[in-house]
Amino acid sequence: MNETTNHLKKSVADAVSGHWVDTRAPEWLRPYARLARWDRPIGWWLLLLPCWWSVALAANLAGGAVNLWHLLLFLIGAVAMRGAGCTYNDLIDRDIDAQVARTRSRPLPSGQLTVKQARIFLLLQALTGMVVLLQFNRFAILLGLGSLPIVAVYPFMKRITDWPQIVLGLAFSWGALMGFAARFGALDQAAPYLLYAAAIMWTIGYDTIYAHQDQEDDALIGVRSTARTFGASSQIMIGLFFAGAVLFAALAIMASGGGIYAALGLTGFAVHLGWQVASLQPGNAERCLMQFRSNRNAGLLLFAGLVLETLI
Template identity: 60%
Template structure:
């Protein structure tokens, strides 16, 4: 029996043999793919600045990291990353149909309608709202503040050569929220951590955009990978260097201990390895390097958690 819409066909950048393509009910697969649940790297990259900020704030306050907050951030990141990708796919469905890597996504492939995708988007937003309401008032208002950036992002690739910067403003927002959840306000370390996460996002998403650079040139989609061109290694390296300097500022102003700085050093070393490994013509390697940022971020988080625990003990 043929599968004209491709519901049974895994997407090109999905993890081989992932649970969604193997076990999820067939009728659910288009919606789960809208939320990118078979590609968890996205919610990890949204989650990590939240966790960094929460752990850095706990250390600064002399407290153990709040496990309940970490869990809420995890659930919220999964829900809001899914909402963001569903919204992005609704906006970009015509462009996605013209790019090899994205033309089999649920909307351009005809697996769901735009109306069905919008209903799914609303459900995810309601889940995200429920999570947000568990925090203090200042953090709730801060969470709402990210919505305008999220709404604007899908249109940026049409009008600016640096849409990755706008993505960074959205994806790094947790760098403010984790701190606010502890202190009820945003202080210098959080602003510096947020800025570091913004520039980190520009770097890793430039690597990601290398996969589509040829199709993007034909279709007219703008990206930092196209902007940097043959200097992409230097461009990503510059972004990562700035991110590390801003991170050092956050650690210094939060008076982080030795293990926090060690986590930052390991994070920086991982980013340097990525820059050294970049091959602009190798899309599969670009995807591997992009995904490795989860591990880089978790190494930094581990250092901040240990630092907080030691300072609270």
């Protein structure tokens, strides 16, 4: 019993050392911040970027400027809903997380927060996201609510399918539709659907890289993922999904009337994804995490090109 307790304390200490939430946040807030992953912003970046792509492409299609208010709203919403999603996922997976080396130090399996506290925090984050959503038009509000069933079922997918990353892609890429809905109050163009397909393929690719960190633990406890499914073919499969992301993004840009600057952003995006595939080391957990996080930069390269297209 003492050995287990000491191991748990060490895991918690290792997990929190060096994070900004442990140097700047009040003591009582730190477990909540870790539950929402405020100290790991890559998650909300990856949720946000399809929203920003959509805002920029919608502006190009409309022949106007990028809506800065929409960019800000999506930023706030992405942080709130990513935190809510992590909280919900950890509530569902708390027993599994306790069996995985990388996740057993999270606030719920380590006992830093109770289930009741996590549920209240989940509600507060969801309410924040709802306040943001209500700033948009009626169609965008209904569309945003339409993503909730996908978000709700995602934590269970790793138990019943070898392809849970597809469901994650459906949820995390929803913002590719939202920017167009916020601008036009409808989805009657091809561009948002093409962009949604691009974002889904991108998500499957980068989350497969992420899943390579947990392959051994996942195999022991029966958690399924594309990383385990692809096995030795993982590099090829990730390359195919990334290629699909580039192709569909190109088609979305063409459907929106994009030009040279959008093409340059797409080129930067494609080169970055190509580098990830070429240098992938599935057995190197540290490198997989680094490459997963680098997808923020890949997404920002595409966004920069789309914005420039509306300015020049």
